[in-house]
Amino acid sequence: MRPVNARISAVEPLLTPAELRAEVPVTDLAxxxxxxxxxxxxxxxxGTDDRLLVVTGPCSVHDPAAALTYxxxxxxxxxxxxxxxxxVMRVYVEKPRTRLGWKGLVSDPHLxxxxxxxxxxxxxxxxxxxxLELGLPTGCEFLDPTVARYLSDAVCWGAIGARTVQSQTHRQLTSGLAMxxxxxNTTTGAVGDAIDAIVCASHGxxxxxxxxxxxxxxxxxxxxxxxxVVLRGGASGPNYGPLDVARALDALxxxxxxxxxxxxxxxGNSGKDHERQPVVVADVARRIAAGERGIAGLMVESFLASGRQELVLGEPGRLVFGQSVTDACVGWDRTTRMVAQLxxxxxxxxxxxxxA
Known part of the structure; x- marks a missing residue:
């Protein structure tokens, strides 16, 4: 098909959401x-359930078999x-990029x-x-609004990322999501934009x-x-401490x-150092144990193997099973210890x- 715009090099047919749902239905169990x-x-x-929400899983899924093992x-x-x-398992199949790089399972499943x-x-x-069929709730970041049409009916918890929380398009998308x-907060660490997004998405x-x-x-x-709101730190540093949490709760x-x-x-809360994630979790756990209110949950980037590895396109066979190809993650043993601590x-x- 010849594109109308000279800078569009190709246009290919995309299956419809209805066709994909027919091919891969959500079973009764799911x-x-x-x-x-x-x-x-x-x-x-x-707050009607006093448990703590813990969203954990790989930074992004590149190998469905490894993700299913996790x-x-x-x-x-x-x-x-x-x-x-x-x-809740973090099943992120789209990967936002600051500049360039592998954009996730949806965009390039064959690596x-x-x-x-x-x-x-x-x-x-x-x-x-x-x-879902394992009885495990699913979590996804919604990046491309078109993709959400294909996958959102299989997602229990969603996220809008730091780069897109200011986007009117994503706020509108969220207003129609059923989870x-x-x-x-933005990459600068600002919480106000996330609060604005919540207010905007709460309306039709x-x-x-x-x-x-x-x-x-x-x-x-x-x-x-x-x-x-999800506090994820930013360019100005971490924002998981009691003072930052109190300020965010007051703003809410x-x-x-x-x-x-x-x-x-x-x-930003770990300085993108996966080895510091347990430090954050330990601090938050200590405060929850002491009775601090307002913290409903945590997010952790975790996979089977600790760290990360470089992805060489076209050579997926060289990859370590269960190790991230995007942001570094904590390994499974550390994950179980953090969960027990929480x-x-x-x-x-x-x-x-x-x-009291």
């Missing part, structure tokens, strides 16, 4: 996990700590620069449904998009009442929003609340 997961996440975020382990761990923690987006969507949806969504919007048959359509939404209260938030142990903190925090 649908039960989906409904339960969304409801439980919302209750934790609004999911199987995490599902067993989730059962063990279900009285104190609500574990070779072939950009087989149709296959990337299939593999991503298959992985999401398989994780709780975390709004990250009308905007152009596509329907299930892939037709250009006018989309009308009713608003998403289940959005929250001043905007008429619930005084509850989630802390990302990675990114579970103990919730138990101690409950005792502190009763004593």
């Amino acid at each position: 649908a039960r996990t989906l409904r339960k997961g969304r409801e439980e996440v919302a209750r934790v975020l609004d 999911a199987e382990r995490l599902a067993h761990l989730a059962e063990e700590v279900s009285d104190t923690l609500l574990l 070779d620069g072939s950009d087989d987006v149709n296959e990337g969507l299939r593999l991503s949806r298959e992985l999401l449904t398989k994780v 709780p969504v975390g709004m990250k 919007h009308v905007f152009p998009g596509i329907d299930d048959d892939g037709l250009a359509s006018v989309i009308q939404t009713s608003g998403n009442p289940d959005c929250h 209260g001043g905007a008429g929003l619930p005084r509850r938030l989630v802390i990302d142990a990675s990114h 579970a103990d903190a919730v138990t101690a925090g409950r005792a502190t609340t009763v004593a």
Whole structure:
């Protein structure tokens, strides 16, 4: 097909959301996990469930087999700590880039620069449904609004990233999503834009998009009442400390929003050093155990193997199984220790609340 715009080098057909859902349906088992997961996440975020939300998983999925192995382990761990923690697996299939680089499973599933987006969507949806079938809630960052149309019905918790939280397009998208969504503070560390995004997404919007048959359509939404702030640090440094949390909670209260938030142990809060994520988790766990209020959850970048590895396009066979090709992650053993630490903190925090 010859493009109209001379700077568009090719246009290829994209399967429709309806076609993909028919190929990879959300099974009854997955649908039960989906409904339960969304409801439980919302209750934790609004404080009616006193457990702690923990969203953990690889920075981005590059190998569905490794991700599913991680999911199987995490599902067993989730059962063990279900009285104190609500574990959600981070199944990120789109990767935002500051400049250039591999853009995630949806864009380049073969890791070779072939950009087989149709296959990337299939593999991503298959992985999401398989994780749900394990009884494990799923979490995704929504980057491309078109992709959300294909995958959002298999997601229990969503995120809008630091680079897109100011985007009107992403705020409108969020207003129509049927799950709780975390709004990250910007890369500068500013929280006000995330609060503005929550207020904006809580209202209905009308905007152009596509329907299930892939037709250009006018989309009308009713608003998403289940959005929250995610503190992820920024250029100015970490923002997970008690003073930063208190300031963010006051800002939320001043905007008429619930005084509850989630802390990302990675990114600016760890200085992008995966070895510092346990330091962040330990500090937050200590404060929760002491009775600090307002922290509804944490995010952790975690995979089977610690660290990261360089991806050479076209040579996926050289990769270490279960090690990130984007941001470095903590390994599985460290993950289990952090989860246990957080579970103990919730138990101690409950005792502190009763004593008070």
